[in-house]
Amino acid sequence: MSDGADITLLPADEADIWDVLAWRNQPHVRDNMYTADPISRDTHEAWFSAALADPARELWIIAVNGTKCGLVTLTDIVRTPPSSCSWAFYIGDLGVVGKGVGSAVETQVLDRVFATLKLDVLRCEVLAFNAPVIGLHKKFGFEQSGRIENRITRDGDGIDAICLELTRERWRARQEA
Template identity: 40%
Template sequence: MLEFNGDKLRPMKASDLSMVLEWRNHEAVRKNMYTDHVISEEEHLSWFQRTSSDNTIKHFIFESQGKPIGFVSFSQIDEANKRAHWAFYSGDLSTKGLGSRMEFLALTYAFDELRLNKLCCEVLGFNQPVVKFHQKFGFEIEGSLKQHHIKDGAAHDVILLAFYKDKWPHVKKTHLEKVKNV
């Protein structure tokens, strides 16, 4: 379990399934995901069973002050090449600043716990606010996959982003200084 300033990442449990399914099926979350249909309980349970037994995938619940409010996932964890992919979404779409807090803990886990060299993510091209959000944290655009994903009958680009461990000490220090000054 990873904790900072009242926030924590804890491993997802089977008892979290209905809560995570509710978050995942929220229209505001679905519209920015590859899989955007309403996910059934059966499909969700199958996903959890399949991914829970895969040691290259880690699912976490983000909690603040003991209240679960988000989901963070690492996939394609490659220990030999020291890289992984990650994604997250909030179950609380009304509270400002949750994304930054989730991203900080995700980076802490990636670089302080997993000891990665590179953390990757993918964002649908029309979701420029999230691309810019990741860039504010230090993610770099590595490229794009043109017309890579069909959504609502239209082909969309996928933006490939990465964060490298050499940036982590500066980003970590900057974030810690911001928290001290709040």
């Protein structure tokens, strides 16, 4: 699907609020987040308006051929050296997932973080069972920097989170290779 598709990242605004909640509450998204329970409209409303107003965050909407279908969040943005941020993303439309859109989005996110925002380090945390996404990040040069044991408990079991990190230096070296 990603071949020839127009995949763009748009700045999120107030009008996106209920689309974002609908995507975030999809079971295939919730299952891979730290909080798997469905999120209420009130909770989401408070989170979304605070997130839009937070200078340490950026929210970008993923659009495929003009149709909005997912969210990228940058969090904990530190703009002074050593600069860094963390990120996460999801696509709410199961018809889109698994067809290469995520890879195209990751290419654009890295470009924005390292070439546009010029941050030094990009980090993320992925639940240990989410092997496809850990593999996706490693394909882009992320390396494991840590492991948080029992980051969440689900159905009585502790689940670890894998910490991944990519530096601008490594990203640039891979661009030039």
